[in-house]
Amino acid sequence: MGILLVLLAFAAFAAIIVFGILAIVFFARKENSKGKKQLIFTGASFAVFLISFIAFGATLVNDDEPEKKIAVASDEQPIVKKDEEKEPELSEEEKAEQEKKAKEQAAAEAKAKEEAEAKAKAEAEAKAKENSIPREHKSALKKAKLYAESMYMSKAGIYDQLTSEYGENFPAEAAQYAIDNLEFDWKKNALKKAEFYAEGMSMSDSAIYDQLVSEYGEKFTPEEAKYAIDNLE
Structure with missing residues (x-):
C-alpha cells in the first residue's frame, strides 16, 4: 500500500510539471482556453499529489502503532509465578519424631515457666516476710551475728548477752528471733574458745x-564442748 501511494505521488508530481509547462506554452501562444485547461489539470495533479503524500504519511504512522501496542501489551502482561516447590511428605516415623520433639519442647517451656513463677512467688513472699519483721528483731539478729563471728560465743551465751540489762537489753522476743535465725557452726566456735584457753591460759582439757x-562460763552444749576437746591440737 505504501509503495502504490509513493508511485501515485511521483506520477502526480510529474503530471504537475508537464501540465504546468503546457499551460505556460499555451498562454505564451495566446491560446488562453487551452492554457486554462492545463492549469486545471495541473491543480488536479497537485491535489492528487497532496492526497497521496498525506495518505503515505498516515500509512507510516499506522505501521508503527502495532509495534507500540505489542510493546505495551508485553509490559502489561501479568507476572506468572512459578509453582512453589512442594515439600516432600514426611514419613510416619518423621512425623512421630516431630510430634515428640514438639511435646518435649512444650513440656520444657511449661516447666521453665512454672519454675520462674515459683521463684518469683518465693521472692515476693520472702520480701513480704522481711518487711513484716520488726526493726528491733533485725537489729538483734545483726548483733547476734557479730558476737558469733568475732567473739566465738555460744548460742546460749549470745541469747543472754542480747537480753541482759547489762548487755544489749533486747526484748526476749527479739533475742529469740535472732537465735532462731542465726545459722552458725557452734562446734567451730567451741573449738576457737578451747584453743584460746589452751594457748592463752594454758588450761587442761578437763x-x-x-x-x-559452765552456766557461768561459755554455755556451750556438752556435744559442742566434747568436739572442741577432741579436736584440740
Missing part, C-alpha cells in the same frame, strides 16, 4: 571442758 559448758 578445765577447758568445764569452762565451755
Whole structure:
C-alpha cells in the first residue's frame, strides 16, 4: 500500500510539471482556453499529489502503532509465578519424631515457666516476710551475728548477752528471733574458745571442758564442748 501511494505521488508530481509547462506554452501562444485547461489539470495533479503524500504519511504512522501496542501489551502482561516447590511428605516415623520433639519442647517451656513463677512467688513472699519483721528483731539478729563471728560465743551465751540489762537489753522476743535465725557452726566456735584457753591460759582439757559448758562460763552444749576437746591440737 505504501509503495502504490509513493508511485501515485511521483506520477502526480510529474503530471504537475508537464501540465504546468503546457499551460505556460499555451498562454505564451495566446491560446488562453487551452492554457486554462492545463492549469486545471495541473491543480488536479497537485491535489492528487497532496492526497497521496498525506495518505503515505498516515500509512507510516499506522505501521508503527502495532509495534507500540505489542510493546505495551508485553509490559502489561501479568507476572506468572512459578509453582512453589512442594515439600516432600514426611514419613510416619518423621512425623512421630516431630510430634515428640514438639511435646518435649512444650513440656520444657511449661516447666521453665512454672519454675520462674515459683521463684518469683518465693521472692515476693520472702520480701513480704522481711518487711513484716520488726526493726528491733533485725537489729538483734545483726548483733547476734557479730558476737558469733568475732567473739566465738555460744548460742546460749549470745541469747543472754542480747537480753541482759547489762548487755544489749533486747526484748526476749527479739533475742529469740535472732537465735532462731542465726545459722552458725557452734562446734567451730567451741573449738576457737578451747584453743584460746589452751594457748592463752594454758588450761587442761578437763578445765577447758568445764569452762565451755559452765552456766557461768561459755554455755556451750556438752556435744559442742566434747568436739572442741577432741579436736584440740
